[in-house]
Amino acid sequence: MSDRLTPTPAPAVADQVPERPGTTPGGVSAKTLLARLPLYEQIAEDLRAQIESGHLAPGAPLPSETVLIERYHVSRITARAAVRSLRAAGLVITEHGRGTRVRDASTGPIDLDTAVTHDPTSHRLTTWDDAWSPVEDAIRYRTTATGPLARTLALDDGEPLFAHERLLTPANDAPAVGAPRIAHTVFVPFAVCVDTPGIEADPFAPLPTLYAALTAVGHTLTWHDTITARMPTPDEAATLALPEGAPLLLHTRTTHGTDHRPLLHEHTRLDPHRITLTTTTTGPQL
Amino acid sequence: MSDRLTPTPAPAVADQVPERPGTTPGGVSAKTLLARLPLYEQIAEDLRAQIESGHLAPGAPLPSETVLIERYHVSRITARAAVRSLRAAGLVITEHGRGTRVRDASTGPIDLDTAVTHDPTSHRLTTWDDAWSPVEDAIRYRTTATGPLARTLALDDGEPLFAHERLLTPANDAPAVGAPRIAHTVFVPFAVCVDTPGIEADPFAPLPTLYAALTAVGHTLTWHDTITARMPTPDEAATLALPEGAPLLLHTRTTHGTDHRPLLHEHTRLDPHRITLTTTTTGPQL
DNA sequence: CAGTGGTCTAGACCACAAT
DNA sequence: TTGTGGTCTAGACCACTGC
Numbered sequence: 050m051s052d053r054l055t056p057t058p059a060p061a062v063a064d065q066v067p068e069r070p071g072t073t074p075g076g077v078s079a080k081t082l083l084a085r086l087p088l089y090e091q092i093a094e095d096l097r098a099q100i101e102s103g104h105l106a107p108g109a110p111l112p113s114e115t116v117l118i119e120r121y122h123v124s125r126i127t128a129r130a131a132v133r134s135l136r137a138a139g140l141v142i143t144e145h146g147r148g149t150r151v152r153d154a155s156t157g158p159i160d161l162d163t164a165v166t167h168d169p170t171s172h173r174l175t176t177w178d179d180a181w182s183p184v185e186d187a188i189r190y191r192t193t194a195t196g197p198l199a200r201t202l203a204l205d206d207g208e209p210l211f212a213h214e215r216l217l218t219p220a221n222d223a224p225a226v227g228a229p230r231i232a233h234t235v236f237v238p239f240a241v242c243v244d245t246p247g248i249e250a251d252p253f254a255p256l257p258t259l260y261a262a263l264t265a266v267g268h269t270l271t272w273h274d275t276i277t278a279r280m281p282t283p284d285e286a287a288t289l290a291l292p293e294g295a296p297l298l299l300h301t302r303t304t305h306g307t308d309h310r311p312l313l314h315e316h317t318r319l320d321p322h323r324i325t326l327t328t329t330t331t332g333p334q335l
Numbered sequence: 336m337s338d339r340l341t342p343t344p345a346p347a348v349a350d351q352v353p354e355r356p357g358t359t360p361g362g363v364s365a366k367t368l369l370a371r372l373p374l375y376e377q378i379a380e381d382l383r384a385q386i387e388s389g390h391l392a393p394g395a396p397l398p399s400e401t402v403l404i405e406r407y408h409v410s411r412i413t414a415r416a417a418v419r420s421l422r423a424a425g426l427v428i429t430e431h432g433r434g435t436r437v438r439d440a441s442t443g444p445i446d447l448d449t450a451v452t453h454d455p456t457s458h459r460l461t462t463w464d465d466a467w468s469p470v471e472d473a474i475r476y477r478t479t480a481t482g483p484l485a486r487t488l489a490l491d492d493g494e495p496l497f498a499h500e501r502l503l504t505p506a507n508d509a510p511a512v513g514a515p516r517i518a519h520t521v522f523v524p525f526a527v528c529v530d531t532p533g534i535e536a537d538p539f540a541p542l543p544t545l546y547a548a549l550t551a552v553g554h555t556l557t558w559h560d561t562i563t564a565r566m567p568t569p570d571e572a573a574t575l576a577l578p579e580g581a582p583l584l585l586h587t588r589t590t591h592g593t594d595h596r597p598l599l600h601e602h603t604r605l606d607p608h609r610i611t612l613t614t615t616t617t618g619p620q621l
Numbered sequence: 622c623a624g625t626g627g628t629c630t631a632g633a634c635c636a637c638a639a640t
Numbered sequence: 641t642t643g644t645g646g647t648c649t650a651g652a653c654c655a656c657t658g659c
Binding site for chain 1 (some may be wrong): 347348354412438446450451475525528537546558561568580582583584611612613614616619
């Protein structure tokens with residue numbers, strides 16, 4: 050990686066900087082800390098250490114509840130609490146009747162570039178969803194704007210809009226069980242349809258087509274993105290095949306027109322364990 | 336909001352699009368679904384409904400375990416399981432000895448703009464952390480690059496670097512209990528220190544200062560960002576005051592120089608319930 | 622002090638998966 | 641059928657909070 054033939058010289062300040070501090074500050078020994086942890090957390094810690102050391106390899110079954118009860122001499126509730134702690138931390142996954150296994154982190158998350166790029170040959174704005182294909186038929190419906198959705202689209206409460214929900218998976222991917230999935234929803238107000246011939250023709254077209262239709266009527270587009278995470282609803286957990294206790298990553302984007310008028314709103318929900326959002330930006334040439 | 340004096344006319348396609356489908360497809364009634372839920376989930380659903388309807392207002396105490404046991408005629412474990420479900424969904428927070436209260440979502444999350452902007456007056460690159468101030472003294476240490484960190488910085492395993500951990504809160508904020516917090520860590524390889532006089536002077540300077548030092552030696556900077564979420568370690572949960580069962584939002588940024596050589600790496604950890612990441616981008620003028 | 626939630630036990634029945 | 645995890649009961653003791 051480094052081109053240097055000699056080790057990197059230490060900067061002058063290095064002498065004044067300590068090595069990385071230990072993880073148990075305040076003069077409390079690790080043993081004391083461990084002893085005052087609840088029993089089930091001590092068991093969880095023990096299993097955690099075995100996972101991190103590779104003693105329990107990814108995919109390997111965790112000791113069953115019965116074994117844990119015997120090995121640690123605890124009640125079943127305590128053993129289960131230990132496993133729950135590991136599950137909540139995302140270290141293991143549990144399947145009813147099959148057992149609990151160490152979570153397979155072998156295939157790291159894939160990247161999803163959130164940038165909207167301009168393809169100079171086709172003169173078309175492209176987004177990530179060009180490289181993703183629907184798992185099942187899209188759900189199309191019409192509804193009315195309320196609450197936060199109405200506010201971000203600057204619509205009165207009750208104004209009608211089209212919605213478009215798609216469940217996507219990477220294109221050219223065998224429909225594997227563990228394949229990453231994205232739940233993508235696009236909202237198009239009736240008002241925007243009416244003002245934009247290309248959109249009125251098909252309000253449920255792919256995003257790049259909607260963008261093209263908007264630029265065709267003279268808009269210079271601006272996007273406002275927000276990213277957050279929260280625990281999924283049971284419904285979201287099911288459609289995205291999220292393991293129990295795993296969080297949901299949420300990306301929303303509002304497309305604004307030339308006069309900063311909001312035109313479209315979309316949100317993207319995904320499993321951060323399988324997909325990571327990325328962007329690359331360049332600073333000014335100085 | 337809308338300038339129209341008449342209701343938005345429906346586009347022609349509207350007739351072919353159904354209303355929003357119901358949430359219980361497949362001909363299964365809501366009652367049937369509810370009946371086959373575990374007891375504790377039924378109780379949780381009941382409480383959930385009371386929270387969403389406002390019957391249990393934000394900040395209001397949830398019925399105590401004793402009350403739940405009497406009201407629903409269940410054992411304590413079942414009552415606790417119901418509360419745990421609500422806690423995992425982020426709807427309530429529990430404090431030992433004080434009780435469980437409906438989580439206060441009144442103050443929505445604050446925005447954190449991830450953009451690096453160029454201030455034309457000071458000719459300085461600025462980032463969000465200009466508006467945030469440290470809660471406690473920064474932790475400075477030196478360590479060595481290993482694993483993923485070594486790879487993203489294109490360093491050989493074991494090459495030395497400085498690290499800088501800060502816990503930040505919005506500037507001019509009273510140090511309230513529920514104030515948002517950000518855990519920010521910056522890594523600076525020794526090699527970059529040595530090549531950049533402005534950084535060798537103080538490798539632990541704020542980010543805009545580091546950027547300025549890098550542009551001063553001729554670099555045009557590029558940033559590569561990744562965003563993901565996961566469950567926090569107990570340590571992270573403590574420093575960021577994350578409620579039990581709440582996820583952690585993780586933003587990493589690698590700064591590259593003119594020759595795409597990685598120069599700095601930073602990561603930012605925060606509570607997505609209190610802070611949302613945002614960006615605004617503008618498309619090409621067409 | 623009383624009331625709250627946190628941990629823990631022993632024992633039971635059920636639902637699901639593999640054999 | 642066996643072994644797995646999922647739910648549930650009744651009862652106990654402890655730790656923290658606020659009066």
